Amino acid sequence: MKKIFLFVIIIIFLPFSSIFSLWEPVNNGIGDDIMLCLGTQDSLIFAGSMFSGAFISSDNGENWIKTKEKFGMGGISCFVENNGNIFAGTWHEGIYISTDKGENWELVNIWRYEINNINSIAFMGNYFFAGAEEKGIYLSTNNGETWSELNQGLNNKKIKSLAVKGDTVFVGFHFSCGIQEGGLYRSIDKGNNWEAINHELVYYEPIWLLAINDNTIFAGNALGLKKSTDGGENWEHTNKGIKDSIIQSIAIIDKNVIIGTVDKLYLSTNDGAKWKDITSWLKIDADFISFTYQSPYVYVAIGTQGIYRAKLIDLITSVDDENGELSSSNLVYPNPINDKLFIKSQNSIITSKIEIYNLVGLKVLETGFKEEIDVSNFMPGVYFLRIGNDNIKFIKSQ
Secondary structure (H helix, E strand, O other), X not given: OHHHHHHHHHHHHHHHHHHHHOOEEOOOOOOOOOEEEEEEEOOEEEEEEOOOOEEEEOOOOOOOEEOOOOOOOOXXXXXXXXXXXXXXXXXXOOEEEEOOOOOOOEEOHHHHHOOOOEEEEEEEOOEEEEEEOOOEEEEEOOOOOOOEEOOXXXXXXXXXXXXXXXXEEEEEEOOOOOOOOOOEEEEOOOOOOOEEOOOHHHHOOOOOEEEEEOOEEEXXXXXXXXXXXXXXXXXXXXXXXXXXXXXXXXXXXXXXXEEEEOOOEEEEOOOOOOOEEOOOOOOOOOOOEEEEEEOOEEEEEEEOOOEEEEEHHHHHHHHHHHHOOOOOOEEEEXXXXXXXEEEEEOXXXXXXXXXXXXXXXXXXXXXXXXXXXXXXOOOOEEEEEEEOOEEEEEEEXX
């Protein structure tokens, strides 16, 4: 009887343990190198290392295969996909391109311009921007065959970050010796001319990281996280709930914002108005943190600690459940639901789309805003409805 009792206890409590742990390691084939960056192309996930080149996974991170190209010494700084190609920026060897999903790689011609140390890559259609550590901004309009220098108006060439919003390019800088101003610049003419953004939160601070979520621009550095909602004219701190100020990584994942600091991971579902800790059991102590997303998983690479994944829906709902506020501006009723679900919105977001996910994170419905949704064909169980910035849990009964 004791053996049976113990077996039952394990069956009952194992699922709860897996739910609360959130992150699981996915390092088969990676080895013990320092992981620097992540990226995706179609169903593939790319991981860049300091010394071992690139790794590719085609099975949600379960297994990784090292690419044939070694990418020289100094590591891979970033992966960016554009027009069916995947690009890898490197430290010391410029930029590589693969036209066959990582099977083969070739050096892009930027190395011919003695530009080797690439920190950031960004695209505006066919406009290919590269940010170099010491050489500034360069542009190619023919997929990297030829390049033009775009440093008119810049007082610094130590490029750290690039981001594109519509027809505007933003660039963030390290501060050079003797230059302690002009942390963030922007260009409205595809980089031909640059102007410094003269706001104290970004003008007198180096800007390491940039990310854009619709109309919100995020900038991060050792002094915390800032955001702008008016194209960069005005900035405010957005650190509520963040316990440490040194920002190592920012990612926009399905309209959510995820950041990595020196020892924590945080998620915001409302454009940085509020942050919650999603570190779970991870012990973070790394100079390099990178995120990517391949539905249904969020992946994080943490320096020497390897790669981990968690379902996005689990991260979202764990944050909201902890907060006790699954919905602040929308009401879903009845709950439990038998056949029809009704939505009452209190903030006039009738243009928002509605998404419903099941408990394992698979999207089972997507539609425009409706006040009534037929769920009679849903299997009984727990579901999560997403509308705007709200995530609402409901139960489908028999």
